[in-house]
Amino acid sequence: MxxxxxxxxxxxxxEHEVSIISAxxxxxxxxxxxYDIVPIYISKDxxxxxxxxxxxxxxxxxxNLLKRYAKEVVLYEKKGHFILQSKxxxxxxxxxxxxxxxxxxxxxxxxxxxxxxxxxxxIPFVGGDVYASVAGQDKLFMKQIFESEKLPxxxxxxxxDVEYNDEKESVITKIESNLKYPVIIKPAKLxxxxxxxxxxxxxxxxxxxxxxIKYDSKIVVEEVVENxxxxxxxxxxxxxxxxxxxxxxxxSKKDFLTYEEKYIGNKKTKGIKGIKNFAKAPSKGMAxxxxxxxxxxxxxxxxxxxxxxxxxxxxxxxxxxxRIDFLIDEKTNKIYINExxxxxxxxxxxxxxxxxxxxxxxxxxxxxxxxxxxxKRIAKVHSFDSNILxxxxxxxGIKGMKGLxxxxx
Numbered sequence: 001m002x003x004x005x006x007x008x009x010x011x012x013x014x015e016h017e018v019s020i021i022s023a024x025x026x027x028x029x030x031x032x033x034x035y036d037i038v039p040i041y042i043s044k045d046x047x048x049x050x051x052x053x054x055x056x057x058x059x060x061x062x063x064n065l066l067k068r069y070a071k072e073v074v075l076y077e078k079k080g081h082f083i084l085q086s087k088x089x090x091x092x093x094x095x096x097x098x099x100x101x102x103x104x105x106x107x108x109x110x111x112x113x114x115x116x117x118x119x120x121x122x123i124p125f126v127g128g129d130v131y132a133s134v135a136g137q138d139k140l141f142m143k144q145i146f147e148s149e150k151l152p153x154x155x156x157x158x159x160x161d162v163e164y165n166d167e168k169e170s171v172i173t174k175i176e177s178n179l180k181y182p183v184i185i186k187p188a189k190l191x192x193x194x195x196x197x198x199x200x201x202x203x204x205x206x207x208x209x210x211x212x213i214k215y216d217s218k219i220v221v222e223e224v225v226e227n228x229x230x231x232x233x234x235x236x237x238x239x240x241x242x243x244x245x246x247x248x249x250x251x252s253k254k255d256f257l258t259y260e261e262k263y264i265g266n267k268k269t270k271g272i273k274g275i276k277n278f279a280k281a282p283s284k285g286m287a288x289x290x291x292x293x294x295x296x297x298x299x300x301x302x303x304x305x306x307x308x309x310x311x312x313x314x315x316x317x318x319x320x321x322x323r324i325d326f327l328i329d330e331k332t333n334k335i336y337i338n339e340x341x342x343x344x345x346x347x348x349x350x351x352x353x354x355x356x357x358x359x360x361x362x363x364x365x366x367x368x369x370x371x372x373x374x375x376k377r378i379a380k381v382h383s384f385d386s387n388i389l390x391x392x393x394x395x396x397g398i399k400g401m402k403g404l405x406x407x408x409x
Contacts, residue, residue, distance in 0.1 A: 002033075002034060002035055002036045003034060003035050003098050003367070004035070004038055004095075004097045004099075005035045005036070005037055005097065005098070005099055005100075005101050005367060006038045006040050006082075006097035006099070007026065007038065007039050007101045007103055008040045008042065008101065008102045008104065008114065009023030009039075009041060009102075010023075010044070010104070010109075011044075011104050011106070011108055011114070012042075012044055012046050012107075012109075013105060013108055014190065014195075015110075016044055016106075018106075018345055019103060019106075020041075020057070021057075021345070021346070022105070022343075022345055023039070023103040024055065024056070024057045025346055025349075025359075026101075026363060027055045029349075029359045029360050030360065031364060034364065035367070038084070038095050039051070039052070039054035040075070040097075041070065043063075043067070047067075048072065048073050048074060049066070049067070049071060049073065050070065050073050050084050050094055053066070053069060053070060054066075054070060071084075071086055071094050072086065072087050072088075073085060073086055073087065073094050073095075074087060075097075075121070075123075082096060082100075082123045083095075097123075098124070099123070099124040099125060099370055099371065099374075100118050100124070100126070101126040101127075101366075101367065101370070102114055102115070102343065103343060104343060105343060106194075107137070107189050107190065107216075110136075110342060111133055111137035111138070111189060112130040112133035112134040112137065115128070115129060115133045122378075124370055124371055125370055125374070126320050126366050126369070126370035127320040127342065127343060127366075128317065128318050128319045128322075129319070129373075131317055132316050132317040135316045135317075136318065136340050136341070136342030138189050138218075139186055139188045139189070139339055140188050140218060140220055142316070143156060143220070145315055146312060146337055149311060149312075151308055151311060152308070152334070152336050152337060153336055154225060154327065156179070156220055156222040157220075158219060158220045159171050159174070159218075159219055160217055160218055161213040161218075164213065164219070168206075171209075172202065172205065175221050176202070176205075179223050180223060181199065181200055181205075182198050182200045182223075183199050183221050183222060183223055184196065184199075184224050185197050185198075185199060185205070185208040185211075186220045186221075186222070187215040187216030187219060187220075188216055188218035188220050189216050194215060195211060195212045195216065196212075197211055225327040225328070225336060226329060226331070227330040227331040227332075228327060228329070228330070229328040229330050230249065230250045230252070230325065230326070230327055230328075231247050231248060231250070231295045231297070231305065231326050232250060232324065232325050232348075232351070233247045233248075233305055233306065233309045233323070233324055233326070234322065234348040234351040235309050235310060235313040235322050235324060236320070236352075236366070236369075237313070237369065238319040238320075238373055239314055239317055239318075239319070242310050242313055242314070244306050244309060244310065245348065245351035245354075245355060245357075246294045246351050246352070246354040246355050247294055247302060247306075247351075248291045248292065248293045248294070248350075248351055249291065249293075249295035249296065250290070251292065252290075291350075293351065293354050294354065301328070301335065304335055305326055305335060308324075308335070308337055309324045309326075309337075312324055312340055313340070316342075318340065318342060319369060319373055320343075320366045320369060320370065321344070321348055321362065321365075321366055322341060322343075322344065322348075323341040323344035323348040323351070324339075324341070325337075325338040325339050325341070326338055347359075349362055
């Protein structure tokens with residue numbers, strides 16, 4: 001019997017379209033001999049849909065047609081089954097899934113919110129749990145964990161938007177006192193380079209901060225690594241076992257790889273047309289991102305990146321496949337860990353193919369890890385059979401339910 005995999009994607013996130021790209025690619029690469037694929041699309045207004053049409057990238061060119069023909073559903077648990085049920089007056093079961101596979105990016109989905117919902121339902125799911133997802137999305141939490149593990153991070157500082165709005169000069173002084181220009185300004189909980197800018201002076205710093213606080217309440221500011229070479233590695237597994245991919249060097253014409261370079265590319269591939277072209281050429285990974293695989297590194301650098309990557313993966317309690325980004329100062333050969341992407345764009349399949357792991361095999365590995373994680377999770381004690389409220393009478397003692405009833409009145 002085939003395993004029914006519910007691929008969840010979309011969501012209320014500025015990375016909504018990137019999630020669609022990643023999910024459609026993955027659904028078209030899953031082994032249909034092993035899996036029945038059930039697409040579960042979350043619209044930007046948080047409505048859940050299912051239907052076979054959602055496996056095709058062309059569907060997302062006309063959202064009115066999508067909403068007319070796809071089935072609006074809710075996901076719930078019933079007697080150990082995970083049901084997709086229609087909404088409205090006459091409710092009926094539309095489909096059922098055995099395991100959820102979130103292929104989501106950004107706030108409200110990748111950051112632990114969706115994982116918490118799935119864990120509350122008790123459904124098996126692929127990828128990190130709530131804790132790993134939160135730490136993997138919040139750049140500040142991530143850096144603090146890396147620091148505690150003695151992993152090398154660039155000099156940084158951070159602040160809340162309210163601090164900037166109330167005491168702008170104080171925040172600017174804090175940044176300029178602790179860091180040297182150029183600096184890079186990042187919303188703490190976004191990905192795909194959204195809201196990120198480099199500042200070379202005070203005026204650019206103010207502009208960059210005011211852009212970043214449009215997207216997030218917490219802002220991280222870091223020193224830019226000079227003589228920069230950016231390389232990435234992917235790690236597959238869980239806290240018990242890890243595999244490492246090839247290492248890539250990412251190329252950019254800017255100070256960092258931008259959203260446009262990652263997903264939109266040249267003028268001929270802007271908007272939904274770019275998404276369509278991208279989905280038809282999945283072997284290229286992120287549409288217009290220029291990369292060298294394997295990255296030109298000496299053996300010592302390669303081993304250091306692999307070692308740091310595994311340590312970071314384990315420190316965050318990651319699971320499934322992650323992509324970990326590194327910054328190298330080519331003048332000093334100093335290596336810094338930049339960030340972990342708990343659900344990377346295209347699931348970083350392009351880093352596994354050079355070492356002989358096809359995308360279909362990678363997806364199969366991820367699903368198997370998700371099943372193993374679920375079995376380990378349910379084997380732990382999460383509640384007690386005893387009821388301490390039995391005989392409870394008041395806040396100071398346990399004498400009978402009468403007291404509890406009186407208190408409630």
